[in-house]
Amino acid sequence: KRRFRGSCWTALTDVGGERLRVAWTSASVAFVDDAKPATKRMMERRMKMRLVDRPLPAAIRTALVNARKRPGGDDVPIDLSWARDFERDVLLAARTIPWGKTRPYSWLAREARRPLAVRAAASIIAREPLWLLVPWHRVIYKDGKATRPGGPKGKAELLARERRAR
Template identity: 40%
Template sequence: MTDIFASFPVEYELNPHRLHERLTAAAEREGLLDVAYRTLDSPVGPLLLAATERGLVKVAFDRQDHDAVLAALAEAISPRILRAPARLETVTRQLDEYFTAGRQTFDVPLDFRLARGFRLSVLEHLPEIGYGHTESYSQVAAAAGSPKAVRAVGTACALNPLPVVVPCHRVVRSDGSYGQYAGGEEAKRVLLTLEAA
């Protein structure tokens, strides 16, 4: 393995931003960057976005404690995590378009390694719920192949590693009330109101 620090001129010591960019590029080039992350300001608060080489692996709300989320990713995937916004440019642009009502679906690679089994079946169904529409937990359970697994759908939505992009906010109680949401009830209301406009 090459020494990624060897080729940095002294000028980078005086410009931490340029040094970080260069280190990030070198880590990516050398295959040392397993999880790239950045934060994004949004109408539902700061979002943490994280991606592996396979695709977007995590979206987290501020209330989920971004430091704790990064620590969990280090344990579940790899400790080689670095703030590297370039890997997340496409999803950042698409989220900006979504929040300004210019986009209704996302077209980015997704890494579902943090979900398995029935939870994964639920997550794979969620993008089929159209923009501006909702489904009840029981409808999602039936669509995911287990009509009686209503509570398991609730758990799958609560543990969705990719909220907003994989739209668990579109799943509501049978009486139309919001139910629980990782970003909080206000965040769910903001997203559903945005889509209803």
């Protein structure tokens, strides 16, 4: 099993009116998720280490605020050293989907070099902890239907917003 090496910190912050828990390393953002008490435990379990509470650096907060304005956070560096190889490859592939465009889960699996692992790729997107920085809303079924997370309406709203901003 992959084990994260190095230090990782966590903080609660408000971004665009939403309370979030953020975990970061010396390299970049590792997780962004809701502020529920269980979130920190989930992050620690996935990283296989204890997270230290610390004030969020201003640069990271600014990057998250900007990502909130521009869905997908494509330009914010992320640290996926905690992820297994396929999980990392899926998340990085999702970040290459252009603004306002969509790709099917089968494309995502191919890009991650496991073309038959379509369901596994979908599962990774469904539970990915960087939803503010990895454009989950750009991944759909090959028949064009949107899926969870976000559902059809949520994904359609984000994609429409991206298309208007292009």
